[in-house]
Amino acid sequence: xLKTPVYMDNHATTRVDxxxxxxxxxxxxxxxxNAASRNHSFGWEAxxxxxxxxxxxxxxxxxxxxxxIFTSGATESDNLAIKGVVEFYKEKGNHIITCVxxxxxVLDSCRALERAGKATxxxxxxxxxxxxxxxxxxxxxxxxxxxxxxxWANNEIGTxxxxxxxxxxxxxxxxxxxxxxxxxxxxxxxxxxKAGVDLASITAHKIYGPKGIGAIYVRSKGPRVRLTPTxxxxxxxxxxxxxxxxxxxxxxxxxxxxxxxxEMPVESERLLxxxxxxxxxxxxxxxxxxxxxxxxxxxxGNLNVSxxxxxxxxxxxxxxxxxxxxxxACTSATLEPSxxxxxxxxxxxxxxxxxxxxxGRFNTEEEVDYxxxxxxxxxxxxxxxSPLYEMAKEGIDLKSVNWKQ
Amino acid sequence: xxxxxxxxxxxNNPRNVGSFxxxxxxxxxxxxxAPECGDVMKLQLKISDAGVIEDARFKTFGCGSAIASSSYVxxxxxxxxxxxxxxxxxxxxxxxxxLPPVKIHCSVLAEDAIKAAIxxxxxxxxxxxxxxxxxxxx
Numbered sequence: 001x002l003k004t005p006v007y008m009d010n011h012a013t014t015r016v017d018x019x020x021x022x023x024x025x026x027x028x029x030x031x032x033x034n035a036a037s038r039n040h041s042f043g044w045e046a047x048x049x050x051x052x053x054x055x056x057x058x059x060x061x062x063x064x065x066x067x068x069i070f071t072s073g074a075t076e077s078d079n080l081a082i083k084g085v086v087e088f089y090k091e092k093g094n095h096i097i098t099c100v101x102x103x104x105x106v107l108d109s110c111r112a113l114e115r116a117g118k119a120t121x122x123x124x125x126x127x128x129x130x131x132x133x134x135x136x137x138x139x140x141x142x143x144x145x146x147x148x149x150x151x152w153a154n155n156e157i158g159t160x161x162x163x164x165x166x167x168x169x170x171x172x173x174x175x176x177x178x179x180x181x182x183x184x185x186x187x188x189x190x191x192x193x194k195a196g197v198d199l200a201s202i203t204a205h206k207i208y209g210p211k212g213i214g215a216i217y218v219r220s221k222g223p224r225v226r227l228t229p230t231x232x233x234x235x236x237x238x239x240x241x242x243x244x245x246x247x248x249x250x251x252x253x254x255x256x257x258x259x260x261x262x263e264m265p266v267e268s269e270r271l272l273x274x275x276x277x278x279x280x281x282x283x284x285x286x287x288x289x290x291x292x293x294x295x296x297x298x299x300x301g302n303l304n305v306s307x308x309x310x311x312x313x314x315x316x317x318x319x320x321x322x323x324x325x326x327x328x329a330c331t332s333a334t335l336e337p338s339x340x341x342x343x344x345x346x347x348x349x350x351x352x353x354x355x356x357x358x359x360g361r362f363n364t365e366e367e368v369d370y371x372x373x374x375x376x377x378x379x380x381x382x383x384x385x386s387p388l389y390e391m392a393k394e395g396i397d398l399k400s401v402n403w404k405q
Numbered sequence: 406x407x408x409x410x411x412x413x414x415x416x417n418n419p420r421n422v423g424s425f426x427x428x429x430x431x432x433x434x435x436x437x438x439a440p441e442c443g444d445v446m447k448l449q450l451k452i453s454d455a456g457v458i459e460d461a462r463f464k465t466f467g468c469g470s471a472i473a474s475s476s477y478v479x480x481x482x483x484x485x486x487x488x489x490x491x492x493x494x495x496x497x498x499x500x501x502x503x504l505p506p507v508k509i510h511c512s513v514l515a516e517d518a519i520k521a522a523i524x525x526x527x528x529x530x531x532x533x534x535x536x537x538x539x540x541x542x543x
Contacts, residue, residue: 348442352443
């Protein structure tokens with residue numbers, strides 16, 4: 001039996017896998033030690049767990065375990081990478097290259113540095129699929145460039161950037177390359193060493209681990225990357241991130257990484273099939289549906305579509321037993337539609353009509369069928385109510401209408 | 406954000422959805438909003454020669470609150486004389502539907518739609534048209 005509500009918003013967060021939770025639980029109670037306690041068994045036990053976690057993460061992403069620095073999550077990792085590099089290398093330069101569809105944690109860190117007069121930032125555009133052009137990255141590099149920060153995969157449209165190419169350019173030009181890899185890790189193969197990534201942000205709650213724990217990968221060799229910490233304290237994590245380690249969280253992140261790595265070959269194929277089915281089902285029943293993001297270079301669990309003539313929030317309201325998200329203005333505090341969708345250059349109306357389906361480990365084929373049916377019916381109902389659909393069917397070009405605002 | 410019960414009720418059971426033929430002499434059509442803003446309302450009023458609103462239809466592209474606002478005004482204006490309908494303020498809609506501050510623009514749009522539809526009807530009848538109320542903007 002299908003259980004509602006159906007959760008299909010796995011880019012926002014994921015349910016903790018019970019195997020992850022089981023691994024974590026003892027570290028709240030009998031194994032509660034402080035990993036920094038060097039002189040008793042409670043501390044040793046905690047330290048061992050932390051080391052194991054570090055290894056599990058490192059082996060998933062092609063890193064050495066000492067290159068993993070624990071943080072509270074990806075927002076902190078992004079802040080630390082960007083602000084930490086700019087501060088540390090300020091004698092060398094002050095220019096950052098990023099892209100317009102980055103996560104807010106990256107964009108706002110860059111903006112904060114701009115405002116403080118500590119950096120100048122180039123925000124590269126993306127193509128209609130949401131992909132950044134490596135040549136544009138190359139051309140933007142100046143002798144003042146200290147950091148390139150481009151995400152591995154986009155959280156809204158799932159587009160996977162040509163990270164290895166950007167990594168090669170960064171190496172060639174001697175610029176540090178940070179990558180927010182939150183959505184990609186555990187979903188698609190990520191090898192930071194091979195990709196030439198120098199810093200990477202990681203979080204547990206997108207890969208069926210707990211919230212509040214994440215990590216930053218900091219390359220130790222070729223080049224050794226240095227950071228100025230953003231928090232002062234006991235000098236934990238090789239001085240890069242002070243604060244008592246969140247041992248249960250680290251155990252959870254480690255377990256989540258190990259599971260994701262083990263299951264990825266089968267799971268990514270399964271998700272791709274579910275996504276293909278969802279997309280095909282929707283396209284079969286509805287006309288004028290448009291996919292946002294790259295047709296092939298995208299996360300297997302991501303489907304982002306615009307249902308023309310239907311406003312996204314009203315659609316969400318109609319499918320209130322399904323948890324998905326919308327790029328519609330009305331779901332955000334700002335009343336602006338998603339900046340990611342707008343960056344694709346599609347018309348604004350379609351930006352208001354976009355829905356993100358985020359398939360994950362616990363979604364089933366039955367749920368996909370249910371969602372296809374519910375969404376299609378609701379879109380039809382709302383189109384029958386939509387003056388734009390009516391006008392389009394009458395052959396009126398909506399762009400030619402002089403809208404009274 | 407939770408919707409009020411009334412918004413949900415109108416969204417699930419919208420009143421008077423549909424269209425009248427635009428070119429009918431006794432039909433006034435108002436289309437307000439813009440697709441890039443995420444809201445477009447089309448309100449049509451069937452108005453008697455005496456100026457009484459006999460029937461109303463709407464179609465709306467917009468969030469649930471926009472749909473509910475337009476659905477509600479179709480009920481609100483029916484039976485009213487156009488002079489009275491012209492005085493309907495958005496605050497009536499806000500109150501009836503319990504719209505939160507972020508959704509007030511939906512009620513403003515619905516108010517504008519009433520005025521636009523009546524103005525259109527007046528134009529068709531060759532009546533003098535008062536300057537449209539430009540004081541409030543969505």
